[in-house]
Amino acid sequence: MKEFHNQRPVLVIDDCQIYRVASKTMLLKLGLNPEQILLAKDASTALDFCQTESFQLVLCDYNLGSHTNGHQLLDEMIYRKLLPADCAIVIVTGNASTEVVRGFADLKPDGFLVKPVNFLTLQQRLPKIIRRKRMISQVLTTYAGGDFNHAIKLAEDAVDSATEMTNSALLLKARALIALNKLDDARNVLISINDAPESSLIQLELAQIAFKQKQFKLCETVLKPLEKDPITCTAALQLSAEVLFKQALFELALKKIVESVAKSPKHIVRHLMKAHIAMAQFDLKTAYQGAAGALKEASNSFRETLALHHFAAQLTLDRSQFADTKDKQKYLNRFTLQCQSWRNRFDFKEYKRFELLLMARASGLGGAITKAIAYFDEYQQYIKKAKSQPASVNEQIELAKVYLMFNNIDAYQATMQVLAREFNRDSTTIEHQAFRRYLARWCEQVERISAQISNLKTASKNLLHNKSYGMALEKLIKAQELNALDEEVASMLIFCLTKAWPAGWSKQEVSRLALKCRLVSTSKFNTAAYRRNCQILVAQLDIKELIQWPSASDNLLGTR
Secondary structure, eight states, X not given: OTTSOSSSOEEEEOSOHHHHHHHHHHHHHHTOOGGGEEEESSHHHHHHHHTTOOOSEEEEESOOSSSSOXXXXXXXXXXXXXXXXXXXXXXXXXXXXXXXXXXXXXXXXXXXXXXXXXXXXXXXXXXXXXXXXXXXXXHHHHHHTTOHHHHHHHHHHHHHHOGGGHHHHHHHHHHHHHHTTOHHXXXXXXHHTTTSTTHHHHHHHHHHHHHHTTOHHHHHHHHHHHTTSTTTHHHHHHHHHHHHHHTTOHHHHHHHHHHHHHHOTTOHHHHHHHHHHHHHTTOHHHXXXXXHHHHHHHTTSTTOOHHHHHHHHHHXXXXXXXXXXXXXXXXXXXXXXXXXHHHHHSOHHHHHHHHHHHHHHHHHHTTOHHHHHHHHHHHHHHHHHTTTSOOOHHHHHHHHHXXXXXXXXXXXXXXXXXXXXXXXXXXXXXXXXXXXXXXXXXXXXXXXXXXXXXXXXXXXHHHHHTTOHHHHHHHHHHHHHHOTTOHHHHHHHHHHHTTOOOTTOOHHHHHHHHHHTOOTTSGGGGSHHHHHHHHHHHHHHOOGGGGSOOOTTOOSSOOO
16 A cells, blocks of 8 residues: 555545445555544535545545435535545446446546445555556646646656656646647647547547637537547537537537537536527527526535526526416416525525516516516615625626516616626626527517517507407407506506406406506506596406505515
8 A cells, every 4th residue: 555645534435334334444454544544424524524634535425315416526526626636536336337437527537436346446446546646746736726837847757757647747738738828839748649548538638729729620620529439528519519609500509518418417517508508599498408407416516506596597487478378377387486496495685686586577477567566676675785796697687677577778778788798898608698699589589579569559459449349358468468567558458348358258367367457556557547447347347456556465476
C-alpha cells in the first residue's frame, strides 16, 4: 500500500451496513490504519465529512436509498469542490453496464467496482488508481486552483519524469491552455496525443476548441464518430446540439439534445438545454418535458431549486394559455399540484413573491378576473417592500405576460425593453438566445389570438345589432375562452345572457359562465348598463355572487 498516503483518509459511502463493514475490513487488510477509514451511510454524512477532511480516495455506492443517490452526491461534491483535485473517485455499483458508466462519464470518475467487491479485486485495482492520481497530483491541484501557467509547467515536468503519465499530463496541459484561451497551442498538444487510449476524450476536446473558434463544420466533422461512441456519445450529442443551435438550425439541434438526454437521463443541465432549445422552436410540450425531466432528476439533490420549480410552472401556464378549450383546465390542475410541490419543499418567504405573480396569470387563464387582480395587487405591494431584490429574468418574463394579460401595454413594453437589455448583455448563452426567440414567438401567438378575438367581437356586434343573440353568444363564448380577461367580451356576454342562453346549456352551466364575466373593480363594473344586466341575471339565475366582491378566503389555488 505504498501508493496510499499514510495520513490522508479514505471515505466509504454505502447505505448498507454490511457493505460498509466489509469495505472497511478489506481496506484494513490492504494496510490502511483504522483511523484513516471513514464510513458514511448517506449523502448528508458524506458531505459533513468533506467539510473537514482531505480525502485521497472515495468509494461511493450508486444506490444510497430513497434520498440523494450516488450520482447526485458526487455531482455536488465536484461542483462545490468539496474533494481535493487529486482525490481518486471510484463508483461502486451492482450494475456496471454501458448505460450506468455513461451516466457517470461527465463526473469523470477514476474507476468502477462491481458489487459484490472482493479483496482480490480491491488489491489489484486500487493501488493502480491511486498511483495515477499521485503521479500528477501537483498538476491536478494547481490546475484546480486556477494557476494555469504553473499547471502547464508542472505538466511538462511530469511528462519528463513519468513516461506512463505522459498522456494524462499533456491532456491537463491542453486544458490549461484552453483556459488561457491559447486554443491553437492547445490543439497542437492534443493532436500530439491523438492516438492515446483516451482518444475519444481528446477528440471531444478538439471539438470544443473548434466550437470556441466558431469552426462549426470542423466541429461537426470531429463530433460525428463520437456520437456513436458508447461513453462519450452524450457529451458529443450535446455539443452537436449547441453547434446546430448557434447556426439557427433549431429543429436539428432539438433532435440531438433529445437523443443525448435519452442516452443519459441523469444529466440535469441537458434536460434544461432540451427545454431551452424546444422553447426556441416554440415546442411547448417538449420544453415542458425538459423542465419536468430536470426536476425529476434534481429531486433530493442540491440542484433542486425553487427557480427550477417555477420554470416548469411557467411552461405549464403557457401550455394552458395556448391549449384547446378542453385541455386548458388540465394544465391549470397540473399547476395546482406544482404549487403544492414547492410549498412542501421551500419556505413561504422564498416562494411567495413569484408565486403571487404565477397565481395572477393562472387565475386570469382560469377566468377568475377579480382573483387575478387581487393576486397581482398583492404582488406589487410585496415587491415595493423588497426593493433590494431585483427580479430574475424568468420573473421579468412572467411579469410581461401578466401586464399583457391585463392589457397594460405601457408596462408590458417597458418590461420587454428591460428583458431586451438583459439578453443583449449576455447574448451568448443558449438560454438567453432561446428566451429571446421564445418571447418573439409567444408575442406572435398572443397577437394571433387578439386578432381572432377582435374578429369575433366585430361579428358579435353585427349579430347583436340584428338581435341574433344566440349566434352572438356562440361568437362571444369562443372569444371568452381565448381571453377570459377581455372586459368588452365579458360585458357583451352578460348582456347577451339576459336575452338568450346557449342552446342545450343548463342553468348551472350558464351561472358558471356568468360568474366568469364578473368585472368587479374594473371600470366597466360602474356602468349603469352592466349593473342593470347583472341584476337581471342575478334574478334569473339566483347567483348573488355576480355582484359581490369575493372574500379573502375565495382563493383559486389556496395560497397560504
